[in-house]
Amino acid sequence: MSAVRSSPLALLGGTPVHDGTWPAWPQAPDSTLTLLNAAATSGRWAVSGIYTGTPSFERRFSDAFAAYHAAPGTTPYAVPTTNGSAALTIAMEALGVGPGTEVIVPGLTWVACASAAHALGATPVLVDVDPHTLSISADAAKAAVTDRTRAILVVHAYCSAADVDAFQELSQSTGIPVIEDCSQAHGAEWRGRKVGTFGTIGVFSLQQTKVLTCGEGGVVLTSSAELHDRLQQYRANGRRYTARPVAGQLELEDVGAVEGHNHSMSEFHAAVALSQLEFLEEQSAHRERNAAVLTELLAAVPGVSTLPAPAGLTRRTYYDYVIRLDAELLGPVPVDRVVDAMSAELNMFFETLDTPLNANPLYVPLKSPRTPGSEEERRGLDPGRFELPAATAAYRTCFAFLHQALLGTERDVTAIATAVEKVVAHLDQLGDGAERGLA
Numbered sequence: 001m002s003a004v005r006s007s008p009l010a011l012l013g014g015t016p017v018h019d020g021t022w023p024a025w026p027q028a029p030d031s032t033l034t035l036l037n038a039a040a041t042s043g044r045w046a047v048s049g050i051y052t053g054t055p056s057f058e059r060r061f062s063d064a065f066a067a068y069h070a071a072p073g074t075t076p077y078a079v080p081t082t083n084g085s086a087a088l089t090i091a092m093e094a095l096g097v098g099p100g101t102e103v104i105v106p107g108l109t110w111v112a113c114a115s116a117a118h119a120l121g122a123t124p125v126l127v128d129v130d131p132h133t134l135s136i137s138a139d140a141a142k143a144a145v146t147d148r149t150r151a152i153l154v155v156h157a158y159c160s161a162a163d164v165d166a167f168q169e170l171s172q173s174t175g176i177p178v179i180e181d182c183s184q185a186h187g188a189e190w191r192g193r194k195v196g197t198f199g200t201i202g203v204f205s206l207q208q209t210k211v212l213t214c215g216e217g218g219v220v221l222t223s224s225a226e227l228h229d230r231l232q233q234y235r236a237n238g239r240r241y242t243a244r245p246v247a248g249q250l251e252l253e254d255v256g257a258v259e260g261h262n263h264s265m266s267e268f269h270a271a272v273a274l275s276q277l278e279f280l281e282e283q284s285a286h287r288e289r290n291a292a293v294l295t296e297l298l299a300a301v302p303g304v305s306t307l308p309a310p311a312g313l314t315r316r317t318y319y320d321y322v323i324r325l326d327a328e329l330l331g332p333v334p335v336d337r338v339v340d341a342m343s344a345e346l347n348m349f350f351e352t353l354d355t356p357l358n359a360n361p362l363y364v365p366l367k368s369p370r371t372p373g374s375e376e377e378r379r380g381l382d383p384g385r386f387e388l389p390a391a392t393a394a395y396r397t398c399f400a401f402l403h404q405a406l407l408g409t410e411r412d413v414t415a416i417a418t419a420v421e422k423v424v425a426h427l428d429q430l431g432d433g434a435e436r437g438l439a
Helices: 030-040 057-068 084-094 112-119 138-144 164-174 225-235 267-277 280-298 335-346 375-381 389-397 403-407 410-425
Strands: 077-081 102-106 123-127 149-155 178-181 201-205 218-222 239-241 252-254 304-306 313-315 320-325 350-352 398-402
Touching: 030 057, 030 267, 057 077, 057 218, 057 267, 077 084, 077 225, 077 267, 084 112, 084 149, 084 178, 084 201, 084 218, 084 225, 102 112, 112 123, 112 149, 123 138, 123 375, 138 149, 138 164, 149 164, 164 178, 218 225, 225 239, 280 304, 280 320, 280 403, 280 410, 320 389, 320 403, 335 350, 335 389, 335 398, 335 410, 389 398, 398 403, 403 410
Parallel strands: 102 123, 102 149, 149 178, 178 201
Antiparallel strands: 077 218, 201 218, 239 252, 304 320, 320 398, 350 398
């Protein structure tokens, strides 16, 4: 073992493995600043502004994002939104999610996946994840289907993916539409075709940490012209783009086939998103190369594993790279302490996984004024009624780092593997006998 590996943990005063800098995120090259300046001086800062005779940045980004996801036999349409939560909201609205309906949601994901459904008056039904990929389990989703199920939210998570084949089969056999949440999977491919194009609707977040970002933003993707029309209305107060815009006039026309709200992306955010899309493929390839090196190095560390790709996932997106420790190896050491130790060794951000939604302090539907007063309905909305053993086990044994570290050098990712080996070798220094638990 090297001197660095054998030294005390940096958290406890030892020598860190890597005390230099890491790639910054988000990145703002000159091309991004140029488009941002063009939006600022265009005379139009929102889709609700006057048409200037030049296509808006929102429309340009919509077209480019849809083209990026095009596949033989499909003609996708894209509708940008203010953020990923808004994208989830209008996707669910377009599929009829509302009071009296249920939405199947993975129990290990960001809180907005459930709270968006609850905000529409629906009941989020939490189901467990596949213990290998940590994406939603098709078997668990199938067991949760009822005659009230209006949509199944499939989240492709943690550099892996849900079983697209199984969910397509489930959707076809039940008639229940699938919403693919690809907020952690921009550019990932299932059997050579980009995720987000298999479900009835695909949803993407463009929040700051995402591999495609504009700070805050979202996109909804569909191949249905009818849904595209409704999605436009849901995101722009019942309005949609007119087919023949006239300079000096509004480009949106009143329709009112649905009651929409204002979820429209600004021209500034659209300009940034459009510029960032140009770099997505190059950055993804860089991450893939470094991730392959890291995965191979970690495979040699006893008691440590990474998440496998299901057979159909022919291209991975590396967003939140997960490292798992065997429960027996970790013992009573809380994984939070491993996160602290890794951060100290590498001078970079590490985190635990999302708290499972049946115990997540941010998912508290019973505290919402939208929640009905009847005991029966409140019991249905109580997250604690759902058992999520695989999600809970992952939460207790896994930690992760964000993708920008994979934009560094091979030496950087080698340092990550060295830090893991060092922390694992010194786990006894981290334990205080208190096992991390869930309420």
